Amino acid sequence: MINRPRIFTLDDAPQAVLNQHGFAGQDILSVNQFTPDSLAYIFDVAEEMRAMVERKGGDDLLRGRVLTCLFYEPSTRTSSSFIAAMERLGGSVIPITQGVQFSSVSKGETLHDTIRTLEQYSDVIVLRHPETGSARIAAAAAEIPVINAGDGTGEHPTQALLDLFTIKEELGRLDGIHVAMVGDLRYGRTVHSLTQLLLNYDVRFSFVSPEILRLPLDYMNQVRDAGKEVRETYNVADIIESADVLYVTRVQKERFTDLSQYEQVKDFYRITPELMERAKATAVIMHPLPRVSEIDVRVDSDPRAAYFRQVKNGMYIRMALLAAVLGKA
Ligand code: NCD
Secondary structure, eight states: OOOOOOSSOGGGOOOOOOOTTOOTTOOBOOGGGOOHHHHHHHHHHHHHHHHHHHHHSOOOTTTTOEEEEEESSOOSHHHHHHHHHHHHTTOEEEEEOSOGGGSGGGGTOOHHHHHHHHHHHOSEEEEEESSTTHHHHHHHHOSSOEEEEEETTSOOHHHHHHHHHHHHHHHSOSSSEEEEEESOTTTOHHHHHHHHHHTTSOEEEEEEOOGGGOOOHHHHHHHHHTTOOEEEESOGGGTTTTOSEEEEOOOOGGGOSOHHHHHHHTTSOOBOHHHHTTSOTTOEEEOOSOOSSSBOGGGGGSTTBOHHHHHHHHHHHHHHHHHHHTTOO
C-alpha cells in the first residue's frame, strides 16, 4: 500500500458527466460519469474500431500521442489491452507496468509528484492503484486525462464498459435480462462498477456469494433505490436456470486482512459443465479474469463461455475511450 500524505482531497476532484461530444480532455474515473447516450456512443466507436482492426490491423488516428500506463498493482489484461489499443491507433506508450519497484515510487515519491512528472511526457495516463479514490487524486493533480484502471476495492470503469459491451454483443440486448453476479461481491471492484452501469437498464439482479463476501450495503441500496428486482443467495443453484448472464469473479485474496477467512471461502463456487447443463441455452458466462478455480476449464469449450471474447472486446472499448478522451472520436 502506498501510504503518503495526500496533497489533494477527494472533494477537490470534480467528475464530469460525459456526454457524446464531451469526452475530449476528460478523466474517466467512475461509471457514474456515463449516461445511456454516452455508453451507446462509446459502443458505436468500439464497433468501428473492431471493423477497422479486422480490416487492416490498425491505423494512425493517435499518431504522435503518448499514453502512460502506471500500474501499482499487478495486471495482465488491463495493461496489455491499453497498450495494444494505443499502438493499434498509431500512438506510443510509456509502460510502468512491471511494478513500481522499478520507478521512483520505490524511493518514496508521492502519487502526486509521479503524476505531475509523467504528464510532462504524455497525453493521457492510465492508473491502477491499491487505494480507493486514488484515481480521483491523480486526476486532480494532472492536467491531462486520467483513466481509472482500478482503484483498490472501489471502481474499474473501463472493465465495466467492456463487460456491458460484451453483454450487449452476446445477448443482443441490455433490457429485460437477469444478471447473476457470483463470487467475491465484497471486494470485487468489477462487480461494483458493472452493477452501477446496469442500473441504466431494465435488469433483474441476483447476487450470489458466501455471507462474508456479500455486496456492500451502499451498492445494494443503489440497486434497491433504482427499483430493481434483486435477490441475494449463497446458492448458485437458486439462479442457474433463469440467469441470462453469469458474471463469475475470483475471490480477491489480496484484499483479505485475515487469510484464514480467505481459506474458508476460496473454493466456495465452481462452475462446471454439469452445472451448466441446467442453465439456459442462451446464457452467457463471463469473468473479468484472472480465473483461479471458480470456472472449471472444461467449461471453456462451451459456446456460452464468453470470457475470452470479453477480453478482446476490452481492446476495442479501450481504443474507443482513448480516441474519445484525446478528441479523435
Ligand atoms: C480484475 C481487477 O483487476 O479488478 N481484473 C481485470 O482487470 N480484468 C479482476 C480481478 O483481479 O479479479
